[in-house]
Amino acid sequence: MGRVPGLTLERRQQALGMLVAGMPVNDVANHFGVHRCTVSRPRTRYQQTRSAKDRPRPGRPKKTTQRENNYIVTSSRRHRFWTSGKIAVRLYNTTGTLVCNRTVRNQLRASGLRANRP
Incomplete structure (x- = not known):
């Protein structure tokens, strides 16, 4: 069984908009069908960085396309x-x-x- 994907950038931005509008985290998570941590973590990251984009991940860049x-x-x-x-x-x-x-x-x-x- 593989890892369940989180939210795409677009859906993350929608979730952040809902949270800013005052919706509770649990309601936003139920709307997108994800766990509340999946909504809560991007909100915390947005408060720190003012960006909804993914942060760079570790690892060597690919040499070939x-x-x-x-x-x-x-x-x-x-x-x-x-x-x-x-x-x-x-x-x-x-x-x-x-x-x-x-x-x-x-x-x-x-x-x-x-x-x-x-």
């Missing part, structure tokens, strides 16, 4: 015996994005592909 990831997977499927190094070079020649072999292998593994020869 979704389109480049699709290129890696497609290249691997079309050319079954290409090495990760060759796919990385082809990606650089095509898109100008420089990635290492490990990035290519990680993307292939995330897509469910494995090496043809151990």
Whole structure:
């Protein structure tokens, strides 16, 4: 069972508007069908930062875009015996994005592909 998503930015702004108008937290939460903490936390954050937007999350930024990831997977499927190094070079020649072999292998593994020869 996955995590239940919270409120989108638009719905968060609507909830904050309802709270500013004087609606109780429980009523706003029932309106959106979420727990009251899901409404209460953005209100507290808004009072501190004056913004309803998400704060930056930790983690390293992605090196490749979704389109480049699709290129890696497609290249691997079309050319079954290409090495990760060759796919990385082809990606650089095509898109100008420089990635290492490990990035290519990680993307292939995330897509469910494995090496043809151990």
